[in-house]
Amino acid sequence: AQKITQTQPGMFVQEKEAVTLDCTYDTSDQSYGLFWYKQPSSGEMIFLIYQGSYDEQNATEGRYSLNFQKARKSANLVISASQLGDSAMYFCAMREGGQEKLVFGTGTRLLVSP
Amino acid sequence: AAGVIQSPRHLIKEKRETATLKCYPIPRHDTVYWYQQGPGQDPQFLISFYEKMQSDKGSIPDRFSAQQFSDYHSELNMSSLELGDSALYFCASSPIGQGDYNEQFFGPGTRLTVL
Numbered sequence: 030a031q032k033i034t035q036t037q038p039g040m041f042v043q044e045k046e047a048v049t050l051d052c053t054y055d056t057s058d059q060s061y062g063l064f065w066y067k068q069p070s071s072g073e074m075i076f077l078i079y080q081g082s083y084d085e086q087n088a089t090e091g092r093y094s095l096n097f098q099k100a101r102k103s104a105n106l107v108i109s110a111s112q113l114g115d116s117a118m119y120f121c122a123m124r125e126g127g128q129e130k131l132v133f134g135t136g137t138r139l140l141v142s143p
Numbered sequence: 144a145a146g147v148i149q150s151p152r153h154l155i156k157e158k159r160e161t162a163t164l165k166c167y168p169i170p171r172h173d174t175v176y177w178y179q180q181g182p183g184q185d186p187q188f189l190i191s192f193y194e195k196m197q198s199d200k201g202s203i204p205d206r207f208s209a210q211q212f213s214d215y216h217s218e219l220n221m222s223s224l225e226l227g228d229s230a231l232y233f234c235a236s237s238p239i240g241q242g243d244y245n246e247q248f249f250g251p252g253t254r255l256t257v258l
Contacts, residue, residue: 064246072231074186074249120185129176129199130188131247 033121033134040139042111050106050137052121060126063104068118111141147250149234155256156224164219164253168236175217178233224257
């Protein structure tokens, strides 16, 4: 079974609008971490935001916020006030307790239009 | 701030040749991870090292080997290269004491093309 599911292969949003990128995960661990990374066309992986399984509040980092719904096992990324530079591939990833590796979803390609 | 350094950034090899990719983690980071990202794919974990010892292993082919040296840099050695090995290879590093957080800082990647 997929550990991380990103059901939106592509998303379009107009500049200055907000957009939500979906991510659901599957784990039986109580302790885990959820990450979002941005990958522009240049290829590098840029860390955006982290949510721990025991964190009671949703994580926020500037224009990025994570809508964490533990019971539904979802960790959606919300980008507010989209900018042209936000056009990129976005990956959701999970690290399960006691493990080193990150497991990634298949990504969502976001295109921001003027 | 210092980032993860990977070299070379681009590499072109023929089938059945060997390749060595190098990774220099952020200073004071003692854990190194290797990921492989095929064209249009998500990154797949290959292997990780903590304090120069292998700490986790993923879907790394037997043709590949890796190690971490005393200065914490790591090398991924790939032999008998196949066309399917063409991919972007990321190295990431993380510091100790992160607990469940364990943010991994990614390098810019090495793009390997096998002809």
